[in-house]
Amino acid sequence: MPARRVLVLDDEKLVRWSLSERLKADGFEPVEAASVAEAMSAAARANIDAAILDYHLPDGDGIAVLKRLRQDDPDLPVIMLTAHTDVDIVVEAVKAGASDYVAKPFDVHDVSLRLTRALDGTGDHRELRRLKEDLARPFGFDSIVGDSEPTRQVKALARKVAQSPASTVLLTGESGTGKDLLAKVIHYASSRSRRPFLNITCSALPETLLESELFGHERGAFTDARQMKRGLFEQADQGTVFLDEIGETVPTLQAKLLRFLEEKAFRRVGGGGDISVDVRVIAATNRDLEQNVRDGKFREDLYFRLNVFRITMPALRERPDDIGPLIRHFLAGFSKEFRRPGTKISPAAEKMLRAYSWPGNVRELRNVVERAVLLAESDTLEPSDFESLHTLPNLRAPAAPVAGATGGIQLPEGGLDLDDVEKRFIELALERTNGNQTRAAALLGLHRDQIRYRMEKYGLLKSDVR
Ligand SMILES: Nc1ncnc2c1ncn2[C@@H]1O[C@H](COP(=O)(O)OP(=O)(O)OP(=O)(O)O)[C@@H](O)[C@H]1O
Ligand SMILES: [Mg+2]
Numbered sequence: 001m002p003a004r005r006v007l008v009l010d011d012e013k014l015v016r017w018s019l020s021e022r023l024k025a026d027g028f029e030p031v032e033a034a035s036v037a038e039a040m041s042a043a044a045r046a047n048i049d050a051a052i053l054d055y056h057l058p059d060g061d062g063i064a065v066l067k068r069l070r071q072d073d074p075d076l077p078v079i080m081l082t083a084h085t086d087v088d089i090v091v092e093a094v095k096a097g098a099s100d101y102v103a104k105p106f107d108v109h110d111v112s113l114r115l116t117r118a119l120d121g122t123g124d125h126r127e128l129r130r131l132k133e134d135l136a137r138p139f140g141f142d143s144i145v146g147d148s149e150p151t152r153q154v155k156a157l158a159r160k161v162a163q164s165p166a167s168t169v170l171l172t173g174e175s176g177t178g179k180d181l182l183a184k185v186i187h188y189a190s191s192r193s194r195r196p197f198l199n200i201t202c203s204a205l206p207e208t209l210l211e212s213e214l215f216g217h218e219r220g221a222f223t224d225a226r227q228m229k230r231g232l233f234e235q236a237d238q239g240t241v242f243l244d245e246i247g248e249t250v251p252t253l254q255a256k257l258l259r260f261l262e263e264k265a266f267r268r269v270g271g272g273g274d275i276s277v278d279v280r281v282i283a284a285t286n287r288d289l290e291q292n293v294r295d296g297k298f299r300e301d302l303y304f305r306l307n308v309f310r311i312t313m314p315a316l317r318e319r320p321d322d323i324g325p326l327i328r329h330f331l332a333g334f335s336k337e338f339r340r341p342g343t344k345i346s347p348a349a350e351k352m353l354r355a356y357s358w359p360g361n362v363r364e365l366r367n368v369v370e371r372a373v374l375l376a377e378s379d380t381l382e383p384s385d386f387e388s389l390h391t392l393p394n395l396r397a398p399a400a401p402v403a404g405a406t407g408g409i410q411l412p413e414g415g416l417d418l419d420d421v422e423k424r425f426i427e428l429a430l431e432r433t434n435g436n437q438t439r440a441a442a443l444l445g446l447h448r449d450q451i452r453y454r455m456e457k458y459g460l461l462k463s464d465v466r
Contacts, residue, residue, distance in 0.1 A: 003029040004119065005046055009039045009065060010054040010081065019052060022108035026116070036060035043069060050077040050119055052111060055089055063089070063096050070097050072227075074196070074235040077118035079111065139184040145329040146322030150314040157311050158182055162189035168261055170306040171284040173313030175439070176363030179284040180244065182313065187240040192280060195239030198232045203248035203438050203448060211253055212269045214241075215260075221270025233266060237277040246306070247287030248438070251299060258302045316358040316365065323354050326362060330369040331381075343373055345381040352383045363434060423458040426451065430460070 006023055008030045010016050020030035031046050033039040036059045043051075051069055053062035066078050080093040080101040090101050099118040102111050141155055161169050162185075169186065171179040180199075187197040200213060212221070216231030232241050249257070260266045261281060265274040283306050292298035316322065327345055335343035345353075358364055372385040429440035429451075441451035455461045 003027055004049040005029045005031055006115065007031050007033060007039060007043055007046075007048045007051040007053075007069075009033045009036075009052065009057070009062065011035065011057050012054075015054070015081075018108050019111060022112050023115075026112045028112075028115070034058075036065055039065050040068060043072075048076070050079075050115055052079045052081065052115065054081045055083070055093075063092055066093065066096050066098060074230060075237075077115070079114055079118060081106065081111075139181075139188040141185055141189065144178065144181060144185060145325050146319065147325060148319040148321035150319045151322055154182070154311055154313060158186050159189065161309050161311070162186045163191075164309075166309050167264075167278075167280045168306060168308060169280070169282045170308075170310040171282060171313065172289065172310065173286065174315050174361055175286045175436075176361035177313035177315060178362050179286075179313055180242075182311065183240075183242045183282045183284060186282060187242075187280075190240070190280070192239050196236045197240045197242065198236045199242035199244060200232060201244045201437070203245040204452075206449070206452075207250050207253055210249070211256065215256070215266050215268055216271075217269035218271040221268070225270065228268070231266075231268065233260065233277050233279055234275060236279050238279070240280045240282060243281060243283045245285060245287075245438070246283040247285035247289055247292055247298060251297075254299045254302045258299065258305055261302075261305050316361040320354050323365065324350060326365055327353060327369060330366050331373065334370050334373040338373055340373060340376075340379065343376065343379050343381065346383075349381050349383045349386060352386060352389075356389060367432075419458070422454065423460070426454055426458065426460065430455075 004027075006028045008016050008019050008023070009032075010019070011034050013034070016032045016034070020032060023030045031042050031048060033042045036057050039051075039053070042048075048069075051065075053065050055062040062080060066080065069076055069078065074097070077099045078097070080090070080098045081104055082089050082093070082101055083104055093101055100114045102114065141159065144151065144155060169183075171182060173179055183199070184197060187193060200210070202210060205213060208222075212225075212229070212231065214231045214233055216229050216234055217225050219225060219228045243257075256266070263274075264278065265276045267274055289298055289303055289307075293300050293303050316326075327350060331343055331345060335341055353365070353368075360367075368386060368389060372381050376385045425444060426440070429443040430437070432443065433439040437451055437455070438448050441448050444451065446454075452461075
């Protein structure tokens with residue numbers, strides 16, 4: 001077996017030297033770099049098997065390098081070197097996917113040993129494991145607020161599926177009921193929690209792009225495919241892939257998904273061999289999948305395959321007992337965020353919120369509480385602080401003019417850039433729909449492709465995958 005190549009990035013010559021000497025003695029082939037730029041070009045030239053990265057560098061930081069390396073190879077073992085006091089950096093590094101970290105000053109033997117462990121996958125030492133568990137904790141079952149009977153049933157089912165080896169889960173329910181949240185909770189409660197949770201919104205990408213995001217592609221598979229790329233299923237091996245808005249996929253892709261679910265194997269786009277992975281797929285939709293099947297828009301066989309383990313999130317109006325606890329949960333969060341500690345809600349206001357029908361479910365409740373905390377005059381929220389409830393635009397209603405019928409819109413003296421206005425409204429629509437492009441498009445009277453096109457134009461697409 002050829003010696004494994006290890007990128008050693010540190011701006012201190014002595015550190016590089018001592019690490020390299022140790023690594024050579026242990027049978028590795030070190031490749032040295034003293035800056036971010038050098039590291040990137042070294043990584044591009046040499047096929048590296050692992051990396052040891054310092055954090056403070058003359059032209060940037062090691063985490064940026066970590067992220068770039070991870071893009072090309074999500075499984076690359078990376079050890080971060082940090083100063084003793086850099087707790088935040090350690091957290092950031094682990095979040096960005098570092099396999100391990102070592103505090104400076106370090107013992108070169110220790111680094112080499114950890115590298116060996118990271119390379120054969122026996123990595124995580126205890127501290128690191130605890131840190132990863134801490135990072136996972138925000139998505140424990142406690143993060144699903146509510147103790148109503150329907151919510152309890154959902155949690156019980158979710159617990160069961162999290163622990164079972166059953167790989168596929170279907171989450172259905174209206175928009176804003178907490179499907180995203182539940183998917184994360186299931187992942188972090190499962191034995192897969194230390195592997196990636198990757199999600200993708202199926203409606204956000206055109207079909208061919210979605211296929212290559214999911215399955216990856218070989219070099220040369222299409223004009224832009226200059227390099228081989230691993231898809232989400234490969235990156236999330238032993239972890240979870242969350243396919244949001246599965247109801248929006250086209251039949252050809254549905255057929256490929258079905259094959260993947262049945263055989264746990266797939267081919268990269270333009271690729272020859274089958275690749276086998278072990279991922280749990282959690283699919284979600286706020287559509288009526290049965291109706292889509294009857295309409296011929298959704299393959300029946302895929303529907304049956306997904307429907308084996310299904311959890312339906314009840315609408316908020318079907319579990320009014322959750323409303324009180326949810327209000328208090330969001331109140332606590334927002335009063336802290338907006339520095340209005342001790343904000344409470346009056347019984348009359350709570351009663352009013354309990355009686356409302358919540359077409360936008362928990363998301364709507366969250367937004368309403370946020371707005372009330374932000375705008376309230378006193379520290380007890382009264383019914384008048386929730387007046388917006390009755391004036392919230394109905395998503396299905398024809399678009400209302402921006403600023404009232406009297407033509408409240410004014411053209412500034414110096415004129416304006418219409419593109420800026422368009423961009424701002426797209427941002428607002430995306431904010432209101434929590435980034436859901438389909439609904440944001442609907443708010444603006446656009447089709448999905450039209451909003452996609454504009455988002456691309458205005459550089460708003462950065463974070464749509466994952
Ligand atoms: N039971 C809950 N406890 C606390 N927060 C919740 C709960 N349910 C939902 N939320 C919050 O409400 C918001 C909407 O939830 P989420 O995004 O999971 O909905 P969804 O069902 O995926 O909606 P969509 O179908 O539109 O994608 C999120 O901010 C989520 O954290
Ligand atoms: Mg969602």
